[in-house]
Amino acid sequence: MWQLHQFPLCPFSRKVRIVMGEKNLAYELVRENPWDKRDELWQLNHAGRIPVLHDTTRGTTIADSRAICEFLEEMVDRAPMLSGNSATRAEIRRLVALFDENFFQDVTAPLLEEKLAKRLMLRQPPDSRALREAMKSAHGHLDYIDWLVDTRAWLGGSMLSLADMAAAAQISVADYLGGIDWAGHEQARTWYAVVKSRPSFRPLLTEKIEGIPPPAHYAMVDG
Amino acid sequence: MWQLHQFPLCPFSRKVRIVMGEKNLAYELVRENPWDKRDELWQLNHAGRIPVLHDTTRGTTIADSRAICEFLEEMVDRAPMLSGNSATRAEIRRLVALFDENFFQDVTAPLLEEKLAKRLMLRQPPDSRALREAMKSAHGHLDYIDWLVDTRAWLGGSMLSLADMAAAAQISVADYLGGIDWAGHEQARTWYAVVKSRPSFRPLLTEKIEGIPPPAHYAMVDG
Structure with missing residues (x-):
């Protein structure tokens, strides 16, 4: 098991x-x-x-x-997440690292620190300057997703891949914590709506953390 | 090219x-x-x-x-660095992440900040408390390498692998910056001496950064 x-x-x-x-x-x-x-x-x-x-x-x-x-x-051969030749696989892995490292460091980690760690452990209010910085960085990353979606079917290329999963995982946490403003990011928003409507994503969207409710649009498939 | x-x-x-x-x-x-x-x-x-x-x-x-x-x-099939079954490969990749992320964050990054960035860019002396913390963390990581070497031929298992390369790459930078004290780490020291004597390692050991000389033992194969 x-x-x-x-x-x-x-x-x-x-x-x-x-x-x-x-x-x-x-x-x-x-x-x-x-x-x-x-x-x-x-x-x-x-x-x-x-x-x-x-x-x-x-x-x-x-x-x-x-x-x-x-x-x-x-x-597991089913639902391959790293398909294609070595160059395509390298491109998927590059994007996974970009979201796991850069997006996390710039956006998700400061949001978790300010909105979760400070509230649950220190009983402190968030630092509004740090939140503004994180949301500004999120815009930069969403711009890049807009560009990827304009040039490819999925973030990593022609197939759904680990790159989409890594990006959507970071965005879903940032979105739960109110750190994502979709205004001006129609391509990224459309791509994310498709990913979050997949059955693999649904269990995540119904979970709540005690004392920290997500925004109203968070779990809505067209939100 | x-x-x-x-x-x-x-x-x-x-x-x-x-x-x-x-x-x-x-x-x-x-x-x-x-x-x-x-x-x-x-x-x-x-x-x-x-x-x-x-x-x-x-x-x-x-x-x-x-x-x-x-x-x-x-x-490139030559000199495989991720051989074995999927569980062995996962173990190698776990160790690569441990050295790339934890060792880097705890040891290499603060040493680079204090001894390279501050000197070359800010013309400031290093913060001795940060250096002590980094060296203390290095001891913890070397303890873990001692343990791995006690239980396996190489860090990732029975074969030389990417785990050895990731660990030796971090250690070599920390060692250049004077952050590695080998006292009490005979197993790790012996393993590192073997890795650094490989032809693939030699070009790194002869390079110098202007204004920041390495310690005397740094490039010595039995150092």
């Missing part, structure tokens, strides 16, 4: 959940609150990070969201 | 150079100083980061060090 150690608003956990959903894999969720720093998580993953995919039957543990996605891609 | 846009003390550039050396690939170096933020680099890589591998003949561009390494692995 696969168990996925994850947190509902962790964009890397979301990316893995979407991929497992696309590949139609059964798994159990184990919630890990990042602020708990549970010993059990550190025992599973020396880096102390989520997501971690744990096979309770065989005792196998796979950590790091990119390693997990590559593993699932190698193990 | 392959051109690698890189900086001599960028650990991610080093990882790619070691892999290209192991695979015996010819390429030309293009130096990118991270502080220059050249327009040409941003045109090659929207993330504005090095390394970038550019094929001047075909016009192909590959960005992100992990995407580059996966691409080289798929294109």
